[in-house]
Amino acid sequence: MDYIKIVAPVTISNLSCGFDVLGLCLDIAGDEIVVRKIEEKIVRITSMTGADLPLENQKNVAGIAALALLREWDTDYGFEIAITKKIKVGSGMGSSAASSAGVVFAINELLGRPYETRELIRFAMHGEKLASGSAHADNVAPALLGGFTLVRSYDPLEVIRIDGPEDLFATIIHPHIETRPADARSVLKHTVTLAHAAEQWGNLGGFIAGLYTKDYGLIGRSLSDKIVEPIRGVHIPGFDQLKSAAQAHGALGSGISGSGPSVFALSKGEATARKVGLAMSSVYQSLQLNFDLYISPINAGGIKIHEKR
Amino acid sequence: MDYIKIVAPVTISNLSCGFDVLGLCLDIAGDEIVVRKIEEKIVRITSMTGADLPLENQKNVAGIAALALLREWDTDYGFEIAITKKIKVGSGMGSSAASSAGVVFAINELLGRPYETRELIRFAMHGEKLASGSAHADNVAPALLGGFTLVRSYDPLEVIRIDGPEDLFATIIHPHIETRPADARSVLKHTVTLAHAAEQWGNLGGFIAGLYTKDYGLIGRSLSDKIVEPIRGVHIPGFDQLKSAAQAHGALGSGISGSGPSVFALSKGEATARKVGLAMSSVYQSLQLNFDLYISPINAGGIKIHEKR
Numbered sequence: 001m002d003y004i005k006i007v008a009p010v011t012i013s014n015l016s017c018g019f020d021v022l023g024l025c026l027d028i029a030g031d032e033i034v035v036r037k038i039e040e041k042i043v044r045i046t047s048m049t050g051a052d053l054p055l056e057n058q059k060n061v062a063g064i065a066a067l068a069l070l071r072e073w074d075t076d077y078g079f080e081i082a083i084t085k086k087i088k089v090g091s092g093m094g095s096s097a098a099s100s101a102g103v104v105f106a107i108n109e110l111l112g113r114p115y116e117t118r119e120l121i122r123f124a125m126h127g128e129k130l131a132s133g134s135a136h137a138d139n140v141a142p143a144l145l146g147g148f149t150l151v152r153s154y155d156p157l158e159v160i161r162i163d164g165p166e167d168l169f170a171t172i173i174h175p176h177i178e179t180r181p182a183d184a185r186s187v188l189k190h191t192v193t194l195a196h197a198a199e200q201w202g203n204l205g206g207f208i209a210g211l212y213t214k215d216y217g218l219i220g221r222s223l224s225d226k227i228v229e230p231i232r233g234v235h236i237p238g239f240d241q242l243k244s245a246a247q248a249h250g251a252l253g254s255g256i257s258g259s260g261p262s263v264f265a266l267s268k269g270e271a272t273a274r275k276v277g278l279a280m281s282s283v284y285q286s287l288q289l290n291f292d293l294y295i296s297p298i299n300a301g302g303i304k305i306h307e308k309r
Numbered sequence: 310m311d312y313i314k315i316v317a318p319v320t321i322s323n324l325s326c327g328f329d330v331l332g333l334c335l336d337i338a339g340d341e342i343v344v345r346k347i348e349e350k351i352v353r354i355t356s357m358t359g360a361d362l363p364l365e366n367q368k369n370v371a372g373i374a375a376l377a378l379l380r381e382w383d384t385d386y387g388f389e390i391a392i393t394k395k396i397k398v399g400s401g402m403g404s405s406a407a408s409s410a411g412v413v414f415a416i417n418e419l420l421g422r423p424y425e426t427r428e429l430i431r432f433a434m435h436g437e438k439l440a441s442g443s444a445h446a447d448n449v450a451p452a453l454l455g456g457f458t459l460v461r462s463y464d465p466l467e468v469i470r471i472d473g474p475e476d477l478f479a480t481i482i483h484p485h486i487e488t489r490p491a492d493a494r495s496v497l498k499h500t501v502t503l504a505h506a507a508e509q510w511g512n513l514g515g516f517i518a519g520l521y522t523k524d525y526g527l528i529g530r531s532l533s534d535k536i537v538e539p540i541r542g543v544h545i546p547g548f549d550q551l552k553s554a555a556q557a558h559g560a561l562g563s564g565i566s567g568s569g570p571s572v573f574a575l576s577k578g579e580a581t582a583r584k585v586g587l588a589m590s591s592v593y594q595s596l597q598l599n600f601d602l603y604i605s606p607i608n609a610g611g612i613k614i615h616e617k618r
Contacts, residue, residue: 152512152518158515160515191501192503198330201326201330201513202460202462205513205514205517206462208521209459213521221467
């Protein structure tokens with residue numbers, strides 16, 4: 001096998017109560033990545049369609065992630081990478097994670113799978129470090145593993161994968177303003193009150209319990225964030241209105257997707273998720289803001305292989 | 310029915326990764342509480358054996374909790390309460406919670422159970438407020454509900470009860486020094502770093518996942534605390550040695566029980582829990598410190614009724 005084409009999915013990180021630790025994989029077709037073996041022992045990004053991103057390995061999240069893998073798994077050949085970006089950069093929908101996770105997944109396939117999928121997380125994290133300044137795993141882990149993921153620990157890295165309830169759907173709305181993840185991170189405070197932190201870990205625990213017990217109400221009530229949302233939310237146009245609209249139309253809960261500006265809601269059932277999407281769209285229509293809207297079930301499988309030969 | 314005798318159990322709160330939200334009920338016989346209906350419409354604590362505690366309702370955690378319940382559920386009769394304290398005050402083993410939870414449980418029985426057991430948590434919390442200055446529920450909830458409890462939210466109060474794996478055993482060692490919970494709370498910092506907080510909610514999530522999946526290793530790895538333990542641990546004699554001894558003898562993990570000074574370890578199997586107990590005992594024997602040692606499975610039932618008529 002010397003050719004592979006994969007599609008790396010949209011992911012939602014943080015999920016309100018789990019800053020830097022929680023993530024969710026969606027069934028929205030994301031970045032298309034083609035990787036070919038080449039004789040020359042180098043990694044070369046040959047094209048980048050749909051986004052104005054550098055092709056140099058050291059400046060590109062996919063290049064950085066690929067090199068991290070190949071520093072550890074030596075080969076006497078190389079790879080050419082072509083990326084079609086479908087997830088907008090700076091949207092809060094895991095754009096950098098899709099490219100980072102996608103390329104290491106694809107190369108691992110071409111290498112004959114020397115690594116289990118979950119071992120690829122640490123390579124993909126190098127891409128995240130380039131994108132946001134922080135080697136977080138809460139997008140790359142769900143992109144690779146599918147479902148919900150919890151980063152129990154970063155040092156050593158331990159990721160727990162959890163299935164969500166089957167009838168859970170996400171609504172994501174992406175207003176067309178760009179936030180660079182590094183900027184979104186720099187606005188955060190370095191300290192939080194112990195009271196807010198304890199409230200947050202109560203909610204995180206409730207969220208995890210809700211996933212295992214398939215308790216939709218508990219999942220929704222746990223989507224609470226007094227730490228990051230009050231700081232980042234003010235930079236998202238119509239944020240409070242979006243949340244109110246989601247709640248009024250039956251969403252279990254809502255919050256900022258990743259570092260924003262996209263806003264997500266979780267709902268029980270596709271019909272409710274669509275109603276919530278319409279209500280959130282109305283908010284941006286009335287504000288005369290351009291946006292994209294997505295409705296998706298949970299993607300249990302992560303990255304999809306479209307072709308290999 | 311106008312007489313009841315109950316035994317309220319020892320509980321471990323915080324459990325390293327869940328300050329103010331996690332708790333665990335043990336099968337160690339705790340405070341014995343006898344409550345009788347009396348004609349006079351008052352609450353009277355008639356005796357308090359085994360501890361030097363005030364009998365006045367307003368100064369006693371059991372009295373405060375009983376009055377909180379009876380403010381809401383009016384009767385034309387009253388109650389006499391006799392308490393035999395078996396759990397040492399200031400031990401970190403849920404002494405105040407046992408009395409607070411025990412008395413509201415007993416009165417609720419005599420009233421004909423107008424409240425479900427979980428509804429009694431909020432009355433018992435009044436006792437905790439008197440004892441520590443903070444109306445926390447992480448001891449009274451497991452005392453009432455048994456098993457593991459997670460306070461998902463304090464406002465509104467929502468408690469999730471989770472069964473642990475069947476072969477999980479706790480070891481608790483109580484050095485004979487007294488720490489008042491209010492003192493133990495006052496040494497805490499009001500702020501924590503966002504990095505430590507995120508690490509803590511990763512561990513809390515891991516702990517909850519470990520309970521649901523019966524993953525002993527995950528439960529153990531999640532018993533980590535960089536927020537409270539470094540501050541309170543220095544006040545506990547031989548703390549680091551106790552933790553090392555527990556780890557060396559096969560414990561899954563260990564930490565401070567409640568606000569200390571008791572130290573707990575969790576182990577898979579009673580035999581390991583006993584070995585861990587011996588190792589922890591050796592630490593205090595070599596330090597020439599008096600202590601009590603307990604080994605216990607998880608108590609799934611909470612408070613036990615010994616007699617009613």
